[in-house]
Amino acid sequence: MCGIVGYVGSRPAVDVIMGGLRRLEYRGYDSGGVALVTANGIASAKKAGKLVNLDGVLQENPLPASTTGVGHTRWATHGAPNDINAHPHLDASERIAVVHNGIIENFAVLRDELEDAGYDFVSETDSETVAHLLHRELQNRPDVTEAFRAVCRRLEGAFTLVVVDAQTPGRVLGARRNSPLVVGRGEGENFLGSDVAAFIEYTHTAIELGQDQVVEITADAVVVTDFDGQPVSTKEYTVDWDVSAAEKGGYDWFMLKEIHEQPQAIADTLLGRIGTDGRLQLDEMRLSDGELREVDKIIVIACGTSYYAGMVAKYAIEHWTRIPCEVELASEFRYRDPILDHTTLVVSISQSGETMDTLMAIRYAREQRARVLSICNTNGSTIPRESDAVIYTHAGPEIAVASTKGFLSQVVACYLLALYFAQVKGAKYGDEIQLILDELARIPQAVQQVLDNADQIHKLADRLSSNRSIMFLGRHVGYPVALEGALKLKELAYVHAEGFAAGELKHGPIAVIEDGVPVFVVVPPRARDQLQEKIVSNIQEVRARGARTIALVEEGDDTVVPYSDDVIRLPRVPTLLQPLVATVPLQLFACELATQLGHDVDQPRNLAKSVTVE
């Protein structure tokens, strides 16, 4: 997710901003930029790539001295990661500079409106809309803060915005909705940041902005209101983290931070998917409805955790669209001579967009005349560039080697794809699709509920930390969840862990069950009556052989309680969506167990974040 810094005070703003952006580098980004308020108006510089590129630009063409400005590191969502799409964005008169984090859901409507009013856009971003809107608003309301509030009232979606106005020097404005913004309070200087790492070098006094609030900072004052200009009370707090902890948002590990970011990652991945006609829209679909109607077979290819997201996808795709769907490891795909033609849609899933096995598989698929749609978290990476269509997950950069928010947002993107097919093929009525979208919209809250119960999982990890072998069982969509739980544990805790389809137990795996072996069991919601009963029998089977059983089961289902040593409660959600809540305790468990064993959770041995060799 983008990094944002705003500064007003007496120091050279460019130094404060560049320092802040460097401390926010951990968030991941693909371009950077800075804008200063100078005696001669806004002076700005921006550059694609790492901050060292922006440094180069600033050294070659230093910006005039200034003590007020904004800076940004961008993680591309709308538009490629290039110089033009980098922030800040200016209005045509170069009076306003805007930096933005998030997704402005109604930007297409606003852009049309502004273009009709004669505004020209230079970038492909949703963010530029704000600069032009603010310029237009200033024609009616001369006070920039008032005009800014009026702009915020028109925006839908998620945004952190930070703005400077050349005609109001010494003032920096910020606003937030569904995206973080923190104020840093100094002596004779004040700061804005997407998190405290932006200003921790200068002050440890911070104010967290609430939802739908606007802040105006000058060197000596911080004024916070709601979007209508009504004053709101704020509370200062002292940040007692050092710089490295601040980068991780106060968490011990990036992985833990990313686990806790999952409600937001899911919400962001769902944002902006409904068009003005109430129908599902997928921005970079690039395949026409006609082409999609021709699809008679879907093959999902991916590696590791992304492959498990694909396994979940199969259940949703086949159930909602009735299109046959296969799921295959990308590393195996092209070596088995798969049957492909132009009616086959190959769906690749990759968080990084650079995994070599997946890349080679999609190249092969396209050579065989199949169409390729990629689900990816990294805008501008190789796999989406080489695909016919893309659905970007909006999880923000994933730093920890073990994928967490990447996985959940991939699963959400797969559901969106399945529903889109159902819409295009007429396999579901609009109101049926809407019902599922409504259920999906409730998932961030459900995931939060699981996270709020993290303590129970930590205690469990403590009790199981001496076990050298742990099993995971699941059925239906719980099966890939079991596989993912086992993979997380292997990756992080270096413990022997295996996931099984519970129905397979009696065909072999039950032989390894002995006294005290912990077995996690993902219990399907009772809506899947037969399956639920069958898994209760499976729990009894392993328990009878001495296993220590840990049931992940929906609230209100007490049928497993007599056979479970531990019960982890999951919020009630529809069967097909259960992986989104059931995976989270397993991520927390692996992270905590690895921590207790003293391992480096973010950089496990022998593993790389992006596997760019076959």
Ligand code: AGP
């Ligand atoms: C998951 O925790 C992994 N580290 C790994 O399995 C990963 O999911 C796999 O390498 C695929 O990566 P990708 O999604 O970036 O293509």
